[in-house]
Amino acid sequence: MAPPAQPGVPGGRGSKVPPARKLLCMCSLSLCLTYLCYSLMGGAGPAALRSPAAIPATAAPGAPRSPAALPGTAAPRSPPGPPGSAAAPTASAAPPRASNGSRDAGAWTRTPLAPGEVIAAQSGAFERDPQESSTTDEELSRAGSRGTTPDYGEKRLPQALIIGVKKGGTRALLEAIRAHPDVRAVGTEPHFFDRNYEKGLQWYRDVMPKTLEGQITMEKTPSYFVTNEAPRRIHSMAKDTKLIVVVRNPVTRAISDYTQTLSKKPEIPTFEVLAFKNRTLGLIDASWSAIRIGIYALHLENWLQYFPLSQILFVSGERLITDPAGEMAKVQDFLGLKRIVTEKHFYFNKTKGFPCLKKPEDSSAPRCLGKSKGRTHPKIDPDVIHRLRKFYKPFNVMFYQMTGQDFEWEREESEK
Numbered sequence: 001m002a003p004p005a006q007p008g009v010p011g012g013r014g015s016k017v018p019p020a021r022k023l024l025c026m027c028s029l030s031l032c033l034t035y036l037c038y039s040l041m042g043g044a045g046p047a048a049l050r051s052p053a054a055i056p057a058t059a060a061p062g063a064p065r066s067p068a069a070l071p072g073t074a075a076p077r078s079p080p081g082p083p084g085s086a087a088a089p090t091a092s093a094a095p096p097r098a099s100n101g102s103r104d105a106g107a108w109t110r111t112p113l114a115p116g117e118v119i120a121a122q123s124g125a126f127e128r129d130p131q132e133s134s135t136t137d138e139e140l141s142r143a144g145s146r147g148t149t150p151d152y153g154e155k156r157l158p159q160a161l162i163i164g165v166k167k168g169g170t171r172a173l174l175e176a177i178r179a180h181p182d183v184r185a186v187g188t189e190p191h192f193f194d195r196n197y198e199k200g201l202q203w204y205r206d207v208m209p210k211t212l213e214g215q216i217t218m219e220k221t222p223s224y225f226v227t228n229e230a231p232r233r234i235h236s237m238a239k240d241t242k243l244i245v246v247v248r249n250p251v252t253r254a255i256s257d258y259t260q261t262l263s264k265k266p267e268i269p270t271f272e273v274l275a276f277k278n279r280t281l282g283l284i285d286a287s288w289s290a291i292r293i294g295i296y297a298l299h300l301e302n303w304l305q306y307f308p309l310s311q312i313l314f315v316s317g318e319r320l321i322t323d324p325a326g327e328m329a330k331v332q333d334f335l336g337l338k339r340i341v342t343e344k345h346f347y348f349n350k351t352k353g354f355p356c357l358k359k360p361e362d363s364s365a366p367r368c369l370g371k372s373k374g375r376t377h378p379k380i381d382p383d384v385i386h387r388l389r390k391f392y393k394p395f396n397v398m399f400y401q402m403t404g405q406d407f408e409w410e411r412e413e414s415e416k
């Protein structure tokens with residue numbers, strides 16, 4: 001399955017190299033050089049801050065996209081193993097944990113993490129928000145049969161997934177799409193394609209709610225987006241799986257991520273300390289997962305080797321707050337659903353400071369998200385914010401080129 005030609009999108013069809021692709025290649029090259037300089041100056045070696053080209057790839061021959069068509073991916077790709085056999089960064093590859101299951105502060109803050117390893121880190125003690133990602137087996141078995149899901153129909157594997165990004169607004173999106181009568185979703189995060197893959201597809205199916213013919217089964221696990229093996233695994237489950245990524249300004253996302261960690265581990269160093277490898281030299285520490293997750297172009301490259309761009313919907317986390325109905329219209333169109341979730345479903349809750357779903361007729365329960373969403377962020381040194389924005393800018397530009405969408409994160413900067 002070849003991806004559709006996309007103007008300015010790497011991987012589009014055509015024998016001649018389009019100008020946009022050339023630009024992208026040049027952009028890639030300059031990013032590689034920047035990376036190299038960072039690595040040399042930081043003295044931490046290339047593993048600590050790798051260029052997109054140096055990130056281990058998982059492309060498979062016969063996968064939808066030609067690796068050569070992707071920016072910064074000149075490196076040869078390793079052939080795929082049988083399903084489930086790819087060399088995956090595992091929990092054992094992650095830095096040692098303290099006996100209570102958490103990393104000691106020094107170890108987790110400075111250890112270079114590959115995307116898959118980030119997941120291993122995220123499953124540690126500092127990621128324990130029941131609503132977000134600390135889904136236990138027990139919770140999952142309950143989740144399959146509870147909630148708004150009527151107990152009829154069949155359990156099916158999901159046809160659509162919200163794959164990221166962490167702190168992008170994934171919960172808000174899932175709850176909004178669940179208001180659609182033709183969607184059934186599991187409330188907790190199954191983490192099948194990262195942590196629970198060994199349990200097998202039957203386990204995954206059992207986690208899902210029952211659906212009737214024609215209803216769409218969904219789940220959200222934001223860590224999939226940064227998991228190296230996830231695209232291949234999802235592709236091998238069903239190559240027509242629809243993928244949704246909620247993206248948010250990577251600087252704000254990083255601060256949100258840090259705020260979540262801080263709420264559980266108040267003793268961690270400040271954001272300003274963690275963000276730099278060397279603050280005097282202005283060297284950003286991209287090995288810190290809070291920063292690394294926001295290099296969207298890097299992670300997307302991995303997905304585009306398995307899925308055409310047309311199968312991935314990018315939702316703006318910012319617009320999900322300012323215009324939830326507008327973003328939901330796009331989501332419903334993408335999923336082939338009638339536009340049933342509209343502005344009538346939302347109201348702006350002043351106390352919460354966010355849009356909330358209007359309560360369903362048969363319930364008195366408020367439908368705003370819990371207090372782990374919309375936490376007050378600590379004040380971050382404006383100079384650090386400025387440096388981070390500069391760091392992300394080339395990656396953001398590349399991401400806009402790859403997706404054909406401008407998320408306007410740079411505009412936010414110039415408006416200040």
Ligand SMILES: Nc1ncnc2c1ncn2[C@@H]1O[C@H](COP(=O)(O)OS(=O)(=O)O)[C@@H](OP(=O)(O)O)[C@H]1O
Binds near residue numbers: 165170356368
């Ligand atoms: N309607 C509504 N209500 C509350 N919060 C909303 C909403 N829409 C988007 N957001 C933003 O979602 C951010 C949390 O993102 P996620 O749900 O993806 O987080 S998580 O990865 O599941 O932990 C969360 O980030 P923080 O504000 O930093 O807490 C919110 O800004």
